[in-house]
Amino acid sequence: MATDAAGLGRRRAAVFVAPALLLVAGFLVFPALWTVYLGATDYQLTGLAAADPQFTGLDNVRRALDEDQFTHSLGLTLQFVVGSAVIGQALLGFTIAWLLRDRTGPLRRIVEALVLLAWILPSSVVAFLWIALLDRDGGTLNTLLGTGNTAWLVEHPMASIIVFNIWRGTAFSMMLYAAALGTVPPSQLETARLAGASAWQQLRDVVLPRIRGHVLTNLLLISLWTFNDFTPFLLTGGGPGDETEVMPVFIYKTALFGGELGYGAALSVLMLLINLVIALVYTRLLRAREEAAS
Template sequence: MKFAKRYWTVLPSMILLCVFMVGPILWAFYGSLTNTSLTGVNAVNAQFVGMKNYMHMFTDRDFPNSVWLTIIFVLVSAIIAQNLLGMVVAVLMSRANKVVSQFVSISVIAAWVLPEMVAGFACYAFFSREGTLNQILGVIGLGQRDWLYAFPMFAVILANIWRGTAFSMMNYQAAIGEVDKSLIEASVVDGANAWQTFIHVTVPVIKQTIMTNLMLITLQTMSAFTLIFVMTAGGPGVKSSTLPIYAYKAAFKFGDIGYGSAIAVVMLVIGAIFGVIYIRALKDEKGVTNE
């Protein structure tokens, strides 16, 4: 009775979670064990094939390429660039005057609040053969390139950095604003310079925010689809085909729903592993802080 009184208020949210999250996950896992297709006989009468779709990944030469591209995309554009740039911008804004801080904040956040489809078209227009980047290079006398064809991953990585840095910036801006000013003043009195104060005072205080931010941007970037699809559609060929793009192509371009579901399940497992690692790191950090 006490249990019912305590948890009945969250029952609607639990039902919605099961319907819209747990249900699709279970369906995707079941679909990955079948030969379901988008058209044809298997679209109506799919058969259970066990681990055949997962075994196919070991012989599919494009799957390891997609895994590698996903690792590069997440590592460079999120874990390194967005995280560090967000930190740098947040620190600089905390020391800038109000006018400059507001201008930079609006400029950075503008890219983040754009719908991903709009941001994708904007980046496509920037990097395309007749786009803004080549127009600028032409004015200053440098050679022009078809960036989306010659360097597709470079283009989508820069686009994701441009769009996603604001999220890290806002997280770090809020965390830095909560740092006890007396700690900073004490470090200055002890003779520490700005860099030493930041490394030995600010960073230890905001470690939990750093880990939380890393977890969020890692999972967000790993599942990025629209931005890449609008800019390159995973091409040319498979040169920018990350796992979400590859799963989409397998399921809806080549009609193999079963194999596409298997790729999606692998993505889910990888994301869960990252989530567990980050959550354990957060718990360990909280334990150290409490001690």
């Protein structure tokens, strides 16, 4: 009787889980497998390869690794990730969380609301706002700085999208660090202060060791999000030239503008593998930290 009841329970659980599994299979697993398959063909939007694509194996991968355009795009993407996520968002988010940790009242609410507003607004909206801000003729930034007709998106394209992404994505780091700082016992900070520790020493010796796991988690998430961010295309279109052609933009232009869907799919698979490497590095660091703590 108990065996029948357990079997019935498993069948009921399977019935409830089945819709979710079908959705995962339909919207995640199947597209991923289809992308891998396309990456092993010469499939294109037009021409003979569109009507009768041929299996080419790893030729697209070899082509990507041999072409300077792929390595150039990968280098730009790493610059974008390190500059805007690993350095910019992480440091600015922690700084805001640290400065607001003991504050209450309207100032804290206003700062948090402004930071969150940049995060929740649609990408197309904030892109147009930043284009107006950085415009050569009558742009808000040129007016404020008195820099004349500086074309920021043309003369300083990578710096522009890095600053934009820092402004855009700092909210997540701020919220995560604010929650992490709440786990630091005030008694430890007070003891360190009474012992004569400076603010920097309290941060280095008391706070950072307690929130190291949160720091690694934050770096992992914002690095992956930034690596796959398509928003720079809305600001620069990958230009001028290819100076801001990060990997998502490079793949988009290759697959749709160039019509090389097979090659674009292979680039997507390579991009996925790079994301996995980044995730594994952060996971190993987090695991090593947990083992050291235990």
